Amino acid sequence: MNDFLMEELILQITNKYDSNLIVYQCGWENCRPKHSYGPAIRDHYLIHFVTEGCGTLSIDNLTFEIKENQGFLICPGDITYYEADKNTPWNYIWVGFNGIKAPEYIRQIGLSKHNPIINTKSSGLIFEYLNEIFESTKLEHAREIRMLGYLYLLLSILIGESDVKETTNYKHEYILKAIEYIEMNYSRSMSVKNIAEHIGLNRSYFSSLFKTSLDISPESFLIQYRVNKACELLKQNNKLRISDVSRSVGYPDQLAFSKTFKKVKGYPPSEYLIKNK
Secondary structure (H helix, E strand, O other): OOOOEEEEEEOOOOOOOOOOOEEEEEEEEEOOOOOEEEEEEOOOEEEEEEEEOEEEEEEOOEEEEEEOOEEEEEOOOOEEEEEEOOOOEOEEEEEEEEOOOHHHHHHHHOOEOOEOEEEOOOHHHHHHHHHHHHHHOOOOOOHHHHHHHHHHHHHHHHHHHOOOOOOOOHHHHHHHHHHHHHHHHOOOOOOHHHHHHHHOOOHHHHHHHHHHHHOOOHHHHHHHHHHHHHHHHHHHOOOOOHHHHHHHOOOOOHHHHHHHHHHHHOOOHHHHHHHOO
């Protein structure tokens, strides 16, 4: 196919730390000969699936040849470059995602920057799920949840075909339990000590583990989570006063809430209300 066609949707992500899995973007592209992208670095995972033709992927000093009915993974932080073949340029469809559980799912599939090629016995299903993710972007309602549902199905196929042995990552499980506790209790009075005690860890060790795993302290995570929840409430319900929102996200003191909100967002909740009317 000589025509250069591309369609892409990039979603606005408010907080990459408050969900197990989030769709960042999706799209498809029919490439011209030698069409390339990069070198570039992403802050999320990208799975491309080649529906026609072939091309090459370069990660650091490694180069991989990829053909029809194969896919390839790009990981956050890796410098990548990919290019369509000059004779039979590839067409591909892709989805970008991240989230708390994303690294573990990728590990279970057995992919990495040293092993980025996806070989699958279920190419028809892989294409179907990726296409459904893209088609879901046209929905007026329930778009994100439909996209996420098909992403889970896509990953489940790849994990099911993998020969990676299951291993329990206890540190990862502690982080997931901590985040789950925050999600369930952010509207209540809570401290890092409470979270650590809930999952059965020493406060100091828990804080260090959390920071190492997510590159953010548990204190900052909790603050950001509460502020983002406050933004959702301010957007969704015009009947709620700022004091109501403050109490709903765990700040009985409205003044303390407003100061925290401004520190995170750069302006107070009253101004946020005006911006989002």
